[in-house]
Amino acid sequence: MAEFPDPDWMAAFADRVASDRELAIIGGKFDVDMGITFGERRYVLRVRQGKIEKILPAPGFDVPTQFEIRAPMELWQRFLSETPPPLYHDIFAMIMRVPEFVLEGDTLVAMQNARALHRMMGLMQKVGKEHA
Amino acid sequence: MPEFEPIVGRYLNVAIQGRNHRIYVEEAGEGIPLLCLHTAGADSRQFRHLLNDEEVTRRFRVVCFDMPRHGRSDPPDEWWLESYELKTEEYLATIEALWKGLQLDRPVVMGCSMGGAIVLRVASDFQDEIRGIIGLESAAHAPGRYNEFLLHPAVHGGELVATYTFGLNAPQSPEEGKRDNWWYYAQSGPGVYRGDVMFYSFDFDAREHVKTIDTAKCKVSLLTGSYDYSCTPAMTEKVAAAIPGCRYTEMEGMGHFPMIENYALFRQYLLPELEVMEAD
Numbered sequence: 001m002a003e004f005p006d007p008d009w010m011a012a013f014a015d016r017v018a019s020d021r022e023l024a025i026i027g028g029k030f031d032v033d034m035g036i037t038f039g040e041r042r043y044v045l046r047v048r049q050g051k052i053e054k055i056l057p058a059p060g061f062d063v064p065t066q067f068e069i070r071a072p073m074e075l076w077q078r079f080l081s082e083t084p085p086p087l088y089h090d091i092f093a094m095i096m097r098v099p100e101f102v103l104e105g106d107t108l109v110a111m112q113n114a115r116a117l118h119r120m121m122g123l124m125q126k127v128g129k130e131h132a
Numbered sequence: 133m134p135e136f137e138p139i140v141g142r143y144l145n146v147a148i149q150g151r152n153h154r155i156y157v158e159e160a161g162e163g164i165p166l167l168c169l170h171t172a173g174a175d176s177r178q179f180r181h182l183l184n185d186e187e188v189t190r191r192f193r194v195v196c197f198d199m200p201r202h203g204r205s206d207p208p209d210e211w212w213l214e215s216y217e218l219k220t221e222e223y224l225a226t227i228e229a230l231w232k233g234l235q236l237d238r239p240v241v242m243g244c245s246m247g248g249a250i251v252l253r254v255a256s257d258f259q260d261e262i263r264g265i266i267g268l269e270s271a272a273h274a275p276g277r278y279n280e281f282l283l284h285p286a287v288h289g290g291e292l293v294a295t296y297t298f299g300l301n302a303p304q305s306p307e308e309g310k311r312d313n314w315w316y317y318a319q320s321g322p323g324v325y326r327g328d329v330m331f332y333s334f335d336f337d338a339r340e341h342v343k344t345i346d347t348a349k350c351k352v353s354l355l356t357g358s359y360d361y362s363c364t365p366a367m368t369e370k371v372a373a374a375i376p377g378c379r380y381t382e383m384e385g386m387g388h389f390p391m392i393e394n395y396a397l398f399r400q401y402l403l404p405e406l407e408v409m410e411a412d
Binding site: 047084108111112115 | 162274277281284286287288291292294295296297298299300302304305359360361363364
């Protein structure tokens, strides 16, 4: 079983996103390059039409992104746990109440895609329940 | 026979702070008036399960209304010439105008979120005229909910506001209830949610007022969901600690929208409080 958040686990996440019926409906305009950092480990996700088209592990600074999400591993583990505790159960809860959870960059782009982004991060929780 | 629900909706014309308003009101049941206040950026549809609960409506006349600009209530005249920012005194005046306009005798006033905040002022200001309050997700002071994206021309406001608030539900709540609330939020007018959260992020502060509430005259029940990160249980506990005789219960596995996100669980917490309100 792939270990969170190694590349195989990320590939499982991308597969889960690609097969989601709701994102297929709401993600048609969800085209972003976004960074996501789990503790010390950073990826860039190339999202096109609501699907994760490419995952770039350990990207250099010459890979531009529109926005970034980063948090310590311990926090991600809470988010992905079977029953996430209050304040760690949703990305907007963490944005509001957990200072170590950081959304940065062009946050306007993130909010323009809030519905699809929120769904995608919710799907990460479902992968977490299977693999984390 | 048509399968109508027992809920009856009508429009009430009422003056609020000297301006005429056309307000949508719906109700069901008979008995002690239970006036219900919806959350920011939403409307009285959030109470549809309560309005259909016969165990409640055979003892209580449940009355819900959409705030001006919300749901099916119209904005006041020349609304397009003013930026919407709800103020505490305007909110109080609206509630008073509705309850007196409807001639509700010593109502119980129940509100959630911004409604849960303002009921604390209703209790402090009108404690001789009401039976009690039930505060859902009540905080006396709750800064930090405002952000500039809530009314931005490059953002779909309905989708953002509905999604921004979706995480306020508990993860355990049934998908249907959470999605119903998402839908209601997505239908809010531009800037209405922003104007509501400006009220309780910046204007509202009842920390001194709650100390004046006499629970011998006006009963106070407070219920807050364990997953509510907007008004956390700790925030409501502070309110409860300031009101001697107040009842407070944390609702396990519940978020910020108990009456719509998980009514089956919510009623287990609500029914005992209604019994307390009913007793003389």
